[in-house]
Amino acid sequence: xxxxxxxxxxxxxxxxxxxxxxxxxxxxxxxxxxxxxxxxxxxxxxxxxxxxxxxxxxxxxxxxxxxxxxxxxxxxxxxxxxxxxxxxxxxxxxxxxxxxxxxxxxxxxxxxxxxxxxxxxxxxxxxxxxxxxxxxxxxxxxxxxxxxxxxxxxxxxxxxxxxxxxxxxxxxxxxxxxxxxxxxxxxxxxxxxxxxxxxxxxxxxxxxxxxxxxxxxxxxxxxxxxxxxxxxxxxxxxxxxxxxxxxxxxxxxxxxxxxxxxxxxxxxxxxxxxxxxxxxxxxxxxxxxxxxxxxxxxxxxxxxxxxxxxxxxxxxxxxxxxxxxxxxxxxxxxxxxxxxxxxxxxxxxxxxxxxxxxxxxxxxxxxxxxxxxxxxxxxxxxxxxxxxxxxxxxxxxxxxxxxxxxxxxxxxxxxxxxxxxxxxxxxxxxxxxxxxxxxxxxxxxxxxxxxxxxxxxxxxxxxxxxxxxxxxxxxxxxxxxxxxxxxxxxxxxxxxxxxxxxxxxxxxxxxxxxxxxxxxxxxxxxxxxxxxxxxxxxxxxxxxxxxxxxxxxxxxxxxxxxxxxxxxxxxxxxxxxxxxxxxxxxxxxxxxxxxxxxxxxxxxxxxxxxxxxxxxxxxxxxx
Numbered sequence: 001x002x003x004x005x006x007x008x009x010x011x012x013x014x015x016x017x018x019x020x021x022x023x024x025x026x027x028x029x030x031x032x033x034x035x036x037x038x039x040x041x042x043x044x045x046x047x048x049x050x051x052x053x054x055x056x057x058x059x060x061x062x063x064x065x066x067x068x069x070x071x072x073x074x075x076x077x078x079x080x081x082x083x084x085x086x087x088x089x090x091x092x093x094x095x096x097x098x099x100x101x102x103x104x105x106x107x108x109x110x111x112x113x114x115x116x117x118x119x120x121x122x123x124x125x126x127x128x129x130x131x132x133x134x135x136x137x138x139x140x141x142x143x144x145x146x147x148x149x150x151x152x153x154x155x156x157x158x159x160x161x162x163x164x165x166x167x168x169x170x171x172x173x174x175x176x177x178x179x180x181x182x183x184x185x186x187x188x189x190x191x192x193x194x195x196x197x198x199x200x201x202x203x204x205x206x207x208x209x210x211x212x213x214x215x216x217x218x219x220x221x222x223x224x225x226x227x228x229x230x231x232x233x234x235x236x237x238x239x240x241x242x243x244x245x246x247x248x249x250x251x252x253x254x255x256x257x258x259x260x261x262x263x264x265x266x267x268x269x270x271x272x273x274x275x276x277x278x279x280x281x282x283x284x285x286x287x288x289x290x291x292x293x294x295x296x297x298x299x300x301x302x303x304x305x306x307x308x309x310x311x312x313x314x315x316x317x318x319x320x321x322x323x324x325x326x327x328x329x330x331x332x333x334x335x336x337x338x339x340x341x342x343x344x345x346x347x348x349x350x351x352x353x354x355x356x357x358x359x360x361x362x363x364x365x366x367x368x369x370x371x372x373x374x375x376x377x378x379x380x381x382x383x384x385x386x387x388x389x390x391x392x393x394x395x396x397x398x399x400x401x402x403x404x405x406x407x408x409x410x411x412x413x414x415x416x417x418x419x420x421x422x423x424x425x426x427x428x429x430x431x432x433x434x435x436x437x438x439x440x441x442x443x444x445x446x447x448x449x450x451x452x453x454x455x456x457x458x459x460x461x462x463x464x465x466x467x468x469x470x471x472x473x474x475x476x477x478x479x480x481x482x483x484x485x486x487x488x489x490x491x492x493x494x495x496x497x498x499x500x501x502x503x504x505x506x507x508x509x510x511x512x513x514x515x516x517x518x519x520x521x522x523x524x525x526x527x528x529x530x531x532x533x534x535x536x537x538x539x540x541x542x543x544x545x546x547x548x549x550x551x552x553x554x555x556x557x558x559x560x561x562x563x564x565x566x567x568x569x570x571x572x573x574x575x576x577x578x579x580x581x582x583x584x585x586x587x588x589x590x591x592x593x594x595x596x597x598x599x600x601x602x603x604x605x606x607x608x609x610x611x612x613x614x615x616x617x618x619x620x621x622x623x
Contacts, residue, residue: 064095064324065249067183070191074182075270076304082267083304090276090608091186092579096179097321099240099251100158100259101170103150106141109170117141118163118312125161126315128236133316141166145236145316156239158257158319164287164311167260167320176322178262181288181306182278183323188254188291189303190247196302198246198253198291204230210255211238211294212301226297236294236316253291254301257319261288265308276581276606286310293317327578360391360620361545363479366487370478371566372600378563379600386572387482392475393617395536395547396454396555397466399446402437405466413437414459414608421457422611424532429611437462441532441590441612452535454553454615460583460607463556463616474558475619477584477602478574484550484587484599486543492598494542494549494587500526506551507534507590508597532590532612549587550597553615557584561604582606589613 060066074089109115119125119140127136127147136147141161144150150157162170164178171177179187189195199209215231232238232255241251263280265288280288286308292301295317299305309318356362370385405411415421415436423432423443435443437457440450460474467473475483485491495505507530528534528551537547559576561584576584582604588597591613595601 061095061324063098065098066326067091067094067096067187067248068191069093070186072186072189072192073194074185074273074304076302079302079304080306082306083270085270087270087273088275089182089186089273089278091182092277093326094179094183095324095326096183096187096248096250097176097323098245098249100257100319100321101167102156102240103141103159104155106159106162106170107155109173110141113173115166115169115173117161117166117314119161119166119314122312128316154239157237158240158252160237160257160316160319161314162260162319163314164260164309166314170320171322174322176324178260178320179323180277180279181261181263181290184259184261184288184290185303187248187250188246193247195246196304198250198303199244204232210243210252210301212255212292213295213297234294238294254303255292255296256294257291257317258289258293258296258307259291260318260320261290263288265306274581274606276608277579289318325579357391357620359394361394361483362622363387363390363392363483363544364487365389366482368482368485368488369490370481370569370600372598375598375600376602378602379566381566383566383569384571385478385482385569385574387476387479388573389622390475390479391620391622392479392483392544392546393472393619394541394545396553396615396617397463398452398536399437399455400451402455402458402466403451405469406437409469411462411465413457413462413610415457415462415610418608424612443612450535453533454536454548456533456553456612456615457610458556458615459610460556462610466616467618470618472618472620474556474616476573476575477557477559477586479619480555480557480584480586481599483544483546484542489543491542492600494546494599495540500528506539506548506597508551508588509591509593530590534590550599551588551590551592553587553589554585554603554613555587556614556616557586559584561602563602563604580604585614 069090069092071088071090073086075086076083077086117140124135124137125139125143126133127139127143128145129136129147139147139161141159142150143161144154144157145160167178188198190198195201197204197209199205204210204212209230209232211232211234212230213226215226215229216233216235232243234242237256238252240256243251245251246253261280264282264284265286266281266284269281287310289307289309290305292305300307365386365388367384367386369382371382372379373382413436420431420433421435421439422429423435423439424441425432425443432443435457437455438446439457440446440453441456446453463474484494486494491497493500493505495501500506500508505526505528507528508526512527512529512531528539530538534548534552536552539547541547542549560578560580561582562577562580565577583606585603585605586601587599588601
């Protein structure tokens with residue numbers, strides 16, 4: 001078993017726990033550098049301010065709002081039991097429909113496909129009859145809440161009488177998807193602002209809030225529980241966009257119609273939900289509904305409220321809106337005729353003819369065999385890959401360089417924000433409060449004499465923030481392996497194919513470590529002189545002039561991790577899957593045994609994880 005994957009498992013046990021449970025219904029059917037070419041230890045001026053990694057400006061999509069990456073507190077400790085515990089969730093950027101899907105839009109879908117809704121197939125839906133909701137024959141998406149045919153003057157109202165199955169079919173036809181429950185709540189509460197309602201935390205104000213149970217509804221039904229004093233002017237549904245949008249530019253996130261989400265519902269899911277892009281339980285009976293409707297009172301309008309319904313359920317207050325991945329709007333990486341065409345000839349490493357960039361090595365374009373048929377399953381199959389020329393940091397980013405970045409920008413790492421990281425305690429890895437990039441592998445403060453060691457306790461988010469402000473980027477997984485294996489030479493380790501030799505190998509598990517930890521499995525006979533991290537560049541570089549590509553610290557790559565990615569990877573400049581929950585780590589560390597140190601070995605972990613064995617280096621495009 002991989003040495004570090006044992007450690008990674010320990011990390012994930014704390015950071016990421018997957019919960020799989022059958023959902024049970026709850027509140028079911030409730031009504032309602034100018035090119036910066038140097039980033040040295042002593043000579044780089046960074047911008048004065050920096051925030052968390054900011055996405056580049058995304059292209060506009062008609063009728064959709066761009067929702068940026070971020071974290072928020074999901075749930076409510078003051079709400080119902082299924083909203084507890086309150087927990088932090090990270091959501092990747094996405095697009096979301098500004099408006100609920102209208103009758104006119106759904107008609108386009110039906111006209112184009114001939115689709116039959118669940119209501120049409122079964123011959124009924126639930127309508128409002130007087131003051132109750134009753135099953136009525138012949139009702140479907142063409143009808144309003146009371147079962148009247150919708151005229152041309154109301155085609156801009158949200159479509160109703162649609163099931164989860166119907167919403168899913170529409171989304172697929174439109175090249176979109178249903179939002180996850182986490183995406184929905186993140187978007188509704190305006191991200192980290194964490195509003196109680198989509199408009200804010202206060203009582204609703206006309207035109208600013210939404211179509212909810214109000215004085216107009218009470219004039220129709222005097223016994224209806226309403227938000228006293230508020231009058232939105234509508235008894236039932238309102239035309240989409242009749243009220244002001246929230247801070248993300250989304251309309252009607254509170255009220256009008258309850259909206260289907262992609263997830264299965266589980267009342268206890270929050271107790272074991274992943275913190276990174278949760279997608280709900282793997283199986284269940286009911287699907288999630290969010291947002292409340294025109295008939296709901298204050299409690300059911302909170303952004304955190306969770307409701308569920310059978311996927312075939314449809315009624316007078318159920319509708320939906322769609323979401324879309326940011327990367328699905330870009331060119332899709334598929335194995336088409338062009339991508340499977342013969343690769344360009346292999347170019348052996350040679351003296352670069354490109355301009356020199358301080359402390360970066362020029363990596364020439366070329367091909368190599370990526371992966372290993374003798375390795376783990378995620379390294380298979382071996383496949384030929386071509387990469388364009390690029391630059392790569394000769395050294396892992398040091399404590400001094402990261403300090404320079406923090407001093408100039410005021411950036412706070414994930415470890416600082418959360419107040420902890422993982423450190424080596426004896427022979428185990430444990431969570432320790434107060435640890436961040438200023439500390440070493442054992443949690444001791446790093447002195448001036450060790451500022452040339454690689455920075456550790458760094459998350460993928462932190463590495464990306466540094467790289468962006470340095471006008472660089474993180475290397476792709478293919479670029480990393482190509483550089484580590486010296487291109488077409490295809491070395492097993494960065495130094496070659498044989499056992500390591502002092503100064504030619506790297507900082508790995510060795511005799512020095514064994515003298516410190518007698519039970520630690522090591523590379524017998526090899527002694528690098530370091531127990532934990534070594535100053536960067538302490539060992540000879542590989543044939544591309546790169547130091548410490550094997551050992552010292554694990555290095556973050558840009559790609560999402562997918563254990564099956566090699567089966568469908570592009571053959572030219574692959575950039576990994578379009579989405580995922582984990583990011584790639586490569587290279588092994590000071591605690592890595594021979595198997596873990598192979599250049600082809602792959603590891604994945606969540607973007608916010610940090611520990612005493614994780615660091616990074618940057619890359620940069622030639623152009």
